[in-house]
Amino acid sequence: MNAIIRFITGPKTAWVTLLIGLIFAVLSFTVFAAEETNVSPDNGLPDDSEVILVEQALAEMPGSEGTAAVVVLAKSSGEFTDEDIVWLQGEFDPMIQMPAGGANELFTEFSNVEVMGELFVPPATISEDNTTAVLTIPMDEIDDVDEQAERIVEVRAIIAENVPAGIEPYVTGPEGFQVDLAGVFAGADFTLLLATVLIVIFLLLVTYRSPILWIVPLLVVGTADGMAGQIGRNVAAFFNITADGSITGILSVLVFGAGTNYALLLIARYKEELLTTEDRHEAMAKAVKGAGPAILASGGTVALALLTLSFAELGGNRALGLVCASGIVVAMIAALGVLPAAIVVFGRGLFWPFVPRFGGVNKSDTGWWAKLGKGVSRRPITVAILGIAVLGGLSVGATGITIGLPETEQFRVKPEAVTGIEVLAEAFPAGASAPTQVIAVNDRAEDVVEAALASPLVASAEIVNQNDDFSRIDVVLDAEGGSEEAYGAIESLRENVQAVPGANALVGGDDATRLAVKQAYERDQLLVIPLILVLVFIVLVLLLKALVAPILLLGSVVLSFFSAMGAAWLIFQNVFGMSGLDFSVFLYSFLFLVALGVDYNIFLVSRAREESANMATTSRQPTRQAMIKALGATGGVITSAGILLAAVFAVLGVLPLIALFQIGIIVGIGVLIDTLLVRTVVVPALAFITGDSFWWPRKKLTASKFA
Numbered sequence: 210m211n212a213i214i215r216f217i218t219g220p221k222t223a224w225v226t227l228l229i230g231l232i233f234a235v236l237s238f239t240v241f242a243a244e245e246t247n248v249s250p251d252n253g254l255p256d257d258s259e260v261i262l263v264e265q266a267l268a269e270m271p272g273s274e275g276t277a278a279v280v281v282l283a284k285s286s287g288e289f290t291d292e293d294i295v296w297l298q299g300e301f302d303p304m305i306q307m308p309a310g311g312a313n314e315l316f317t318e319f320s321n322v323e324v325m326g327e328l329f330v331p332p333a334t335i336s337e338d339n340t341t342a343v344l345t346i347p348m349d350e351i352d353d354v355d356e357q358a359e360r361i362v363e364v365r366a367i368i369a370e371n372v373p374a375g376i377e378p379y380v381t382g383p384e385g386f387q388v389d390l391a392g393v394f395a396g397a398d399f400t401l402l403l404a405t406v407l408i409v410i411f412l413l414l415v416t417y418r419s420p421i422l423w424i425v426p427l428l429v430v431g432t433a434d435g436m437a438g439q440i441g442r443n444v445a446a447f448f449n450i451t452a453d454g455s456i457t458g459i460l461s462v463l464v465f466g467a468g469t470n471y472a473l474l475l476i477a478r479y480k481e482e483l484l485t486t487e488d489r490h491e492a493m494a495k496a497v498k499g500a501g502p503a504i505l506a507s508g509g510t511v512a513l514a515l516l517t518l519s520f521a522e523l524g525g526n527r528a529l530g531l532v533c534a535s536g537i538v539v540a541m542i543a544a545l546g547v548l549p550a551a552i553v554v555f556g557r558g559l560f561w562p563f564v565p566r567f568g569g570v571n572k573s574d575t576g577w578w579a580k581l582g583k584g585v586s587r588r589p590i591t592v593a594i595l596g597i598a599v600l601g602g603l604s605v606g607a608t609g610i611t612i613g614l615p616e617t618e619q620f621r622v623k624p625e626a627v628t629g630i631e632v633l634a635e636a637f638p639a640g641a642s643a644p645t646q647v648i649a650v651n652d653r654a655e656d657v658v659e660a661a662l663a664s665p666l667v668a669s670a671e672i673v674n675q676n677d678d679f680s681r682i683d684v685v686l687d688a689e690g691g692s693e694e695a696y697g698a699i700e701s702l703r704e705n706v707q708a709v710p711g712a713n714a715l716v717g718g719d720d721a722t723r724l725a726v727k728q729a730y731e732r733d734q735l736l737v738i739p740l741i742l743v744l745v746f747i748v749l750v751l752l753l754k755a756l757v758a759p760i761l762l763l764g765s766v767v768l769s770f771f772s773a774m775g776a777a778w779l780i781f782q783n784v785f786g787m788s789g790l791d792f793s794v795f796l797y798s799f800l801f802l803v804a805l806g807v808d809y810n811i812f813l814v815s816r817a818r819e820e821s822a823n824m825a826t827t828s829r830q831p832t833r834q835a836m837i838k839a840l841g842a843t844g845g846v847i848t849s850a851g852i853l854l855a856a857v858f859a860v861l862g863v864l865p866l867i868a869l870f871q872i873g874i875i876v877g878i879g880v881l882i883d884t885l886l887v888r889t890v891v892v893p894a895l896a897f898i899t900g901d902s903f904w905w906p907r908k909k910l911t912a913s914k915f916a
Contacts, residue, residue, distance in 0.1 A: 253523040260722045266679055278382050296311070297312050298333050312342075320346060321348055382629075430464070430543065430544075457532075481571060493553040512538055514804035517741050519531060581844070585893050613693065618787070647670075648680065654680035700724070738799055746763055757904070761895045790871055814896075817836045
């Protein structure tokens with residue numbers, strides 16, 4: 210290991226290190242560049258899920274291939290006039306025995322259904338209150354997001370050009386909703402990257418107070434982010450999974466946040482070593498040796514925590530874990546391999562105008578953070594009680610959290626498809642735009658229809674298609690899509706239809722799929738969260754070679770997670786008026802906060818362990834003195850790192866998708882709590898209270914053993 214460090218930081222070999230890094234960067238963007246995918250992400254459910262079995266059965270029915278766009282036409286005020294109705298439905302044609310000349314004929318070019326050899330779109334259906342009409346356009350299914358979007362743009366342009374005055378059109382349904390969801394991520398990578406870079410530049414300038422120094426870590430971390438994107442997509446392709454826009458967005462935030470944190474820690478240690486070491490190459494080698502174990506433990510903790518998602522049931526969770534874990538590994542390599550070489554090739558003038566001179570005074574021993582440590586050490590029990598009370602008080606707010614959002618609340622800024630669903634639900638049963646689909650054996654299909662109609666919140670049920678074996682029954686629920694009422698209706702419907710003997714009934718469709726995803730997240734949480742806690746605990750035990758400290762550190766981070774959830778929930782309810790959290794938010798927030806929150810404790814406590822070893826033979830209270838020194842040395846840089854990471858996660862709020870917005874806010878709050886309260890006050894207080902027992906059951910510290 211020493212030979213590798215000397216190679217990275219050596220006067221001549223540092224340039225070789227940079228050249229090697231450049232070669233790998235070029236290869237990742239050229240030879241090993243990942244194939245760009247533009248496919249809509251699926252629900253990630255396993256192949257044996259009931260809703261997937263329904264989809265497979267429907268695909269075998271005649272005319273079932275495809276999707277649909279729904280055009281909602283609402284009267285601005287009052288009811289439809291006779292002229293409006295003629296425009297909507299046309300007039301009865303005795304030759305074909307159906308209406309002709311209606312608005313449905315505007316969209317026949319998009320249809321995948323033929324009647325008497327002609328493409329056909331069913332005539333508009335008008336609501337009982339004569340205020341709203343709905344057109345359903347059957348379409349071929351397209352995987353490519355751009356092609357989907359182009360088709361919906363055409364539909365929206367056609368209806369906008371032809372709709373009479375006084376009627377408001379909205380294009381929604383499965384196809385419209387999918388396109389608008391994909392539109393959330395249109396340009397998202399650039400928006401996220403730009404916002405992240407601007408925030409990182411600003412905070413690096415504030416931290417270093419140098420017009421030059423910030424450029425080096427930004428270039429290294431920025432290149433690592435680009436490489437991580439290529440490597441992550443290649444990893445996803447290897448495991449035959451799709452890295453959609455939400456995953457690549459979180460990947461970029463993680464790599465920039467974690468990579469910059471590692472850079473801050475390394476540069477702070479390097480700056481400290483420059484005060485006592487004349488040769489900058491030797492100083493950097495000492496900095497890598499000193500900060501390296503903490504960075505490796507930190508990055509390893511995050512990567513392992515992410516890899517626990519590999520055991521998840523949902524494909525999206527597995528994709529996030531694999532892709533982001535590879536990104537964290539890239540960030541660690543950049544921070545400990547390329548960054549030291551990139552910094553050391555420049556002289557001390559890189560820190561201008563605050564250049565660390567050999568023989569200069571290290572002000573951390575007498576600075577604000579050291580004074581804070583001494584203050585906490587005088588009344589550790591009082592401070593610990595107050596700190597834990599604050600965390601506990603905030604955690605109380607988490608007791609009323611609701612998991613699950615209605616379909617219409619998935620976006621911060623409602624797209625047209627969501628507005629269309631809301632307008633449709635006011636005049637028709639709420640589930641009319643996306644009926645629940647039931648399949649059943651042909652000779653028991655009528656019995657299944659009766660059972661469905663006897664279920665709560667079922668507005669209608671009818672057989673709409675069949676093949677030699679199964680019938681498709683469309684069930685319209687009178688419940689808002691994605692709501693708890695809809696989920697309850699699905700469970701009651703499933704219970705009733707599956708009770709029909711010999712029907713082999715299965716329930717699918719949008720609401721059934723969302724319910725299955727919700728239940729899968731619940732199962733994933735029960736599996737993954739304990740795995741995360743066990744892995745983090747093991748890493749802490751291996752790093753600190755103790756049991757008491759890891760238990761206290763892990764407990765403090767879990768408590769800070771619940772306090773962040775409580776604080777964020779109060780904000781979501783009272784400021785943004787949100788009714789719940791997206792399914793993914795609890796699991797992802799726990800993952801990021803526990804893994805990243807432990808990072809700052811690792812930075813602090815690993816330094817305290819190092820200082821304890823150095824003081825073991827010279828101080829009667831090595832743990833107390835070491836924690837004060839560690840807090841003084843790392844307080845400023847860890848606080849800067851925490852604020853930066855919180856700000857970077859807050860960048861997710863630039864996207865209109867509620868799930869990412871909520872994750873960004875929760876993780877941002879949690880990181881600030883970890884940085885400003887847990888690591889600053891609570892952990893030092895616990896260390897002062899336990900004294901040398903903080904390191905139990907390790908034997909007495911010796912400088913020779915731990916230096």
